[in-house]
Amino acid sequence: MEIASSRHRRKDKVLVIMGATGSGKSRLSVELANLFPCFEIINSDKIQVYKGLDITTNKIPFHQRNNIPHHLIGDIDPSHGEFSPSDFRRHAGDIISDIISRRKLPIIVGGSNSFIHALLVERFNPESNIFDEDSSSSSSSSKTISSDLRYKCCFLWMDISFPVLSEYLLKRVDDMFDSGMVDELAEFYKPGSDNPDNRTGLRKAIGVPEFDRFFIQYPPGEPLIEDEVHNPMREGAYEEAVKAIKDNTCQLAKRQIGKILRLKRAGWDLRRLDATEAFRAVLTSDSHGGDGGEGYSGIWKKQVLEPSVKIVKRFLME
Structure with a gap:
């Protein structure tokens, strides 16, 4: 009876922006929250949750947050020990409930797929690491990843050709x-x-x-x-x-991409956004002494932001 009720209850909506480190997740989240004022942002990067080392952990600066509420970024005292996936599931779950109670919607943003998995699956086993490196090469390993989620999720996957991302x-x-x-x-x-x-x-x-x-x-x-x-x-x-x-850093990005691909193979409906050309424009501009400028912004808008807006609009109307 409990299983049936959990599957048929009306699930709260959650937007999730995934991708490797450096793939533009934070920028997209702020742009979408500007366009859709119903959104607040919850960080799902397991290092950025801690206070301190803002440059080293590449936290989005306050002046780039555009007064959009950001949760669980620099909030956790590192002296209190490890902030585990179970901790994230509990804290982020409470924040989502609060956001929903205020008739807003959360955007989950970050590269820590273990945190995202822990938060979203209906049944989370903290004793089982579904991203264990030893099992990742097994052809049946993706079967251990559940596609039964406790929220109605819209996944945006920021993808970049690995040579360009590197x-x-x-x-x-x-x-x-x-x-x-x-x-x-x-x-x-x-x-x-x-x-x-x-x-x-x-x-x-x-x-x-x-x-x-x-x-x-x-x-x-x-x-x-x-x-x-x-x-x-x-x-x-x-x-x-x-x-x-x-x-x-490049090895981290490679591992993150591998985990995202495992989630996709397990049935998670990830909507891929190819930001390769936008990032190539940044690199090309810099190599010629530019600053990324209009070339990057125009490509980003056409190939990343506009498709994202269409996906989010449909999601909000469902």
């Missing part, structure tokens, strides 16, 4: 360093924190372990003597840390 991610890491990422990591560094067993929560953010290794050799805050300013060994260690961050 090139863009390398550029984005450089931009993050230009914005002060090293200073931010230096303030976060604690001597003796390089033990992998201590890596929980915010300490798992890409950038932290890579620069912990650098800071062990060259502790932040110590004044540089003249000979160390252009020390080849110091510069080599720095470049090694930067390269590791770039490599690990």
Whole structure:
């Protein structure tokens, strides 16, 4: 009787924007929330939920949020320990209920597919990791992913050709360093924190372990003597840390795409939006000294935003 009632009850509507890191999810969510004032945004990035390291974790800056309510972004105190998929299911579920009670609708936005899965499935087993790397290659592994969801979901999947996405991610890491990422990591560094067993929560953010290794050799805050300013060994260690961050960011994107494909194979109705040309325009413009400008904006509007608006309009009318 309980199963039947859960399947036939009227389900609340939820818009979900998925995609690999750096694929434009945050931008699209804000644009849609501007066009459809009924929306509020819930972050589903498992690192961005924590307070701190705003540059390193690439949180959307406040001035880009356009006064749209954003939930679970920088809200969790990292000293309280790991924020698990079960925690996300509980907290985000309560936020969705509150948003719905105010006659608004939630947009779930983020690259952590384990969080998205935990939140959306009707029955979630916290003891079973359906994205376990050891089982991901099994041809039957997608059968363990349920397509029985507890909300009426509209999925927008931001997809970009991987070579283009990889090139863009390398550029984005450089931009993050230009914005002060090293200073931010230096303030976060604690001597003796390089033990992998201590890596929980915010300490798992890409950038932290890579620069912990650098800071062990060259502790932040110590004044540089003249000979160390252009020390080849110091510069080599720095470049090694930067390269590791770039490599690990691209590997993260690859894993995220693999998980999205597994969800799609399991029957999740993901509406693919190909943003490849828009991101290629950004890279081409930058290589010629431009800023992405109208070429990028025009392609983005035509190939990403306008199709998204049509999908969302139909979803809201259902």
